[in-house]
Amino acid sequence: MKRLSLRARLTLLYSAVLCVMLAVFGALFYRAQGLFVEQSLTTELHDEAAFLRNYMRVNDGQLQLVFDPADRDRAYLIHVATRYYQVFKLPAGDLVIESEELDLLGVRPTPEQARTLAGEKDDTDVMLPSEHLRFQNSVIPAGDGATSFLVRVAIPLSPADAARRGFLRSLLFLVPVGVVFAALVGWQLTKRALHPMKNLAAAARNIDIEQLQQRLPVRGTGDEVDDLAQAFNGTLARLENSVEQMKQFTASISHELRTPLTALRGEAEVALLEAHSGEEYRRVLASQLEEFDKLTQMVNQLLILARAEAGEIHWTDQSVDLSALAASLTEQMEPIAAAKNIRLEAQINSGVIVRGDSNWLERVILNLLDNAIKFTGEGGTACLRLASENGHAALRVEDTGVGIPADAIPHVFERFFRAEPSRSKHVEGVGLGLALAKWIVEQHHGQILAESRGDQGSCFTVRLPLATSDSVTTPA
Numbered sequence: 100m101k102r103l104s105l106r107a108r109l110t111l112l113y114s115a116v117l118c119v120m121l122a123v124f125g126a127l128f129y130r131a132q133g134l135f136v137e138q139s140l141t142t143e144l145h146d147e148a149a150f151l152r153n154y155m156r157v158n159d160g161q162l163q164l165v166f167d168p169a170d171r172d173r174a175y176l177i178h179v180a181t182r183y184y185q186v187f188k189l190p191a192g193d194l195v196i197e198s199e200e201l202d203l204l205g206v207r208p209t210p211e212q213a214r215t216l217a218g219e220k221d222d223t224d225v226m227l228p229s230e231h232l233r234f235q236n237s238v239i240p241a242g243d244g245a246t247s248f249l250v251r252v253a254i255p256l257s258p259a260d261a262a263r264r265g266f267l268r269s270l271l272f273l274v275p276v277g278v279v280f281a282a283l284v285g286w287q288l289t290k291r292a293l294h295p296m297k298n299l300a301a302a303a304r305n306i307d308i309e310q311l312q313q314r315l316p317v318r319g320t321g322d323e324v325d326d327l328a329q330a331f332n333g334t335l336a337r338l339e340n341s342v343e344q345m346k347q348f349t350a351s352i353s354h355e356l357r358t359p360l361t362a363l364r365g366e367a368e369v370a371l372l373e374a375h376s377g378e379e380y381r382r383v384l385a386s387q388l389e390e391f392d393k394l395t396q397m398v399n400q401l402l403i404l405a406r407a408e409a410g411e412i413h414w415t416d417q418s419v420d421l422s423a424l425a426a427s428l429t430e431q432m433e434p435i436a437a438a439k440n441i442r443l444e445a446q447i448n449s450g451v452i453v454r455g456d457s458n459w460l461e462r463v464i465l466n467l468l469d470n471a472i473k474f475t476g477e478g479g480t481a482c483l484r485l486a487s488e489n490g491h492a493a494l495r496v497e498d499t500g501v502g503i504p505a506d507a508i509p510h511v512f513e514r515f516f517r518a519e520p521s522r523s524k525h526v527e528g529v530g531l532g533l534a535l536a537k538w539i540v541e542q543h544h545g546q547i548l549a550e551s552r553g554d555q556g557s558c559f560t561v562r563l564p565l566a567t568s569d570s571v572t573t574p575a
């Protein structure tokens with residue numbers, strides 16, 4: 100089943116709440132109004148009974164209402180008060196006076212009932228098919244000590260019943276009408292309230308991947324819709340940035356792939372142009388092999404970065420003796436440095452232990468040493484220092500090479516970045532090593548920094564948290 104629109108759901112909810120509220124308030128009001136009318140009628144009954152008692156006299160064993168008939172107002176009031184009026188003589192319980200109305204209605208207690216009613220303190224209700232009466236009973240002593248009179252005065256409760264019924268009828272009519280009216284108003288109001296959302300949705304629908312620089316309109320009202328638009332605009336900005344990076348990345352890959360491929364093709368074409376000696380072919384093939392190696396290295400590094408981003412790389416979390424690892428790797432790089440006539444020094448404090456994956460940490464150190472040797476000219480020096488500093492392992496690789504221009508420092512960890520190509524164009528590499536190193540160091544909760552030392556070379560510092568455990572993994 101299709102889900103109702105937000106507008107319809109809001110209107111329904113609002114109408115339902117209103118309906119329940121009106122019903123509850125209506126019921127409470129209905130009850131309160133009934134009680135109020137009934138109470139005023141009861142008060143009226145008590146007033147009438149008290150009024151009558153003022154004019155009652157017992158003469159010769161008979162109860163009489165004594166008043167001046169010439170006083171028309173009083174005579175009228177007494178007439179009204181005695182419309183529903185009965186007097187019984189006690190203890191016999193015989194009826195002595197009865198108004199015409201009560202006689203017609205046939206509400207006449209038996210002598211036994213009259214005796215019981217004389218003991219009744221509360222008012223008594225009598226429900227007849229045509230009338231609903233409330234009686235007040237009072238006993239007037241005759242003065243002889245033996246007899247008394249039970250005086251019953253009644254008031255019809257039908258006006259209260261009628262008012263209650265009328266109110267209920269109006270309620271049953273007005274509540275549904277009110278709810279329908281409110282639902283219509285609510286429908287219109289939600290339309291107005293949701294209008295800005297519709298505009299946002301329409302604007303958002305028009306933004307595609309080619310127009311990520313577009314933004315949703317922010318009206319400046321500071322309301323929830325503005326909040327939503329701002330949040331969406333933030334997402335668009337991040338998306339635009341990511342897409343831009345992806346475009347640059349793709350362009351860089353294409354460029355980096357094209358260069359060695361063009362070189363390979365050029366060499367093959369030249370070799371095929373004319374017949375060469377076996378030695379010449381071997382030289383061409385050897386040169387091509389170098390290009391293939393470069394390509395393979397680049398593709399491998401790209402694959403590692405892609406797998407890293409996809410979270411597919413698994414880490415071991417062991418104690419790694421960084422001192423032993425650094426010493427072993429410096430030793431391993433020694434012949435490469437020596438081949439370029441570069442002095443490779445190591446100042447390593449022993450017992451520097453970190454936690455992590457020794458294979459990945461090895462890549463970081465090798466990359467830094469490899470760069471230091473690559474970017475240092477003959478006769479230069481490269482130095483690896485390792486020490487513990489304030490709870491961290493500080494590994495520094497310094498060289499006396501070409502250095503890094505200050506404006507390139509913030510970019511050296513970006514993919515495919517190579518500072519001043521003119522300086523490094525004769526140096527192998529594709530600009531992925533430091534990006535990978537940075538990612539590895541960050542996975543180990545550390546930091547990597549590049550510093551330029553002007554013309555005196557460069558310095559890379561890796562800081563890793565020291566391990567607290569004492570188990571040591573010695574590199575193979």
Ligand code: ADP
Pocket residue numbers: 466470471474498500501502503511516517518519523527528529530531532533534556557
């Ligand atoms: P690659 O070495 O393959 O070019 P890297 O990511 O390792 O890629 O390095 C990126 C760039 O940073 C290098 O091309 C170079 O311009 C600069 N760089 C890195 N290390 C050094 C260094 N020790 N001395 C001077 N420049 C360096």
